[in-house]
Amino acid sequence: MNYQPNTAARALRYGKNFSIGILFASLRDRIYAELMGCLQRSLAARGYTCIFAFWENETEMEQAYRVVQQHGVDGIITCDYRPEWLNGNTPVVAYGKYDSIDSIYINYESAWEEAANYLRGLGHRRIGYIGLLNRDRHKVYMAIIKKLGLAHDPSWVFAGDGYPESGVAGMRQLMKLKKGPTAILCHNDSVAMAAMATAMQNGFNVAKDFSFIGFDNILEAAHCYPALTTFDTHLAAKSELMVDTVLKRIENPDTEQVAVSLKPKFIIRDSCDKPKGE
Structure with missing residues (x-):
């Protein structure tokens, strides 16, 4: 029993x-x-x-x-x-x-600094951001960009949320810029994957035209195309x-x-x- x-x-x-x-x-x-x-x-x-x-x-x-x-x-x-x-x-x-x-x-500070240093090592000098502006991730992004002496333009930042719709809307904005970011830090993996899909749907090559880094390492992050660089929490x-x-x-x-x-x-x-x- x-x-x-x-x-x-x-x-x-x-x-x-x-x-x-x-x-x-x-x-x-x-x-x-x-x-x-x-x-x-x-x-x-x-x-x-x-x-x-x-x-x-x-x-x-x-x-x-x-x-x-x-x-x-x-x-x-x-x-x-x-x-x-x-x-x-x-x-x-x-x-x-x-x-x-x-x-x-x-510890978002250590994460975003590691991400920014990685991107800088690849040659990126223009790094954008898509996500919430009232949360730690954006504040840390701004501090790290300043600390590393990288270029910054307010138009490279899209104020959204942590959902895929923000990735779509943010990427549409960034693709319109004459001189936009070459790499994009995203609030989380869902935003990053939606942004990548939007870039590809508009004829861009992910990684070659735009580099993306997500956050959280959700299950889908390893299986999307291309597989997403991210942080496991x-x-x-x-x-x-x-x-x-x-x-x-x-x-x-x-x-x-x-x-x-x-x-x-x-x-x-x-x-x-x-x-x-x-």
Whole structure:
């Protein structure tokens, strides 16, 4: 016979529900979909269930928080939060860099500097960017361009989001420029792959005419054409860290705040080459 534990009895015995709220932005961001699977497996191995809630905008973000709270979760793992969430007794661990709570985050500074140095080594001097402008990746891009003494033009930056549509729109803008970037850093792999497809559909050669670097190393990145140069963000390891952190916070609410920085691994594939004619 398959034994099924009585969750209500276990909750009464231990004083907790053995459930964690997982609050993230839209699963249209492919890396979040992969991350959810890792978090679920990691929590299940520790005897916990997941209560998932997602959002597309600010209003839905608050609704998502209320949903997991109504389920009486013992802790929350999220990619963003509101200060008022910290007023209760539910521990919150963030995927991202935050000052007020436990956080597991990616070191974008080291990644973009490695990417820019790689492109400069190939001969690129005009490096553009497609993606969110209010996130760390764009801020770091600007700082690295300045640090390395590379050329910069505001028209080489396209303000979008982390979805494929931004890759399409951004590439359409950059292709129109008389003297645009020869290499493009993209907010994530989904944006990069959409930008590459748009370039090819318009007769350009990826790597020869434009070099592309993505971020996250989603499953499709190795299998698109050409295979995408990107950064692996240690999906399984950061999932384990987030789970370990929130469970330790549940057991010991007064422990010292945790901030763990992970350096992504540069994965060189086929989407970059020397700039044509330079």
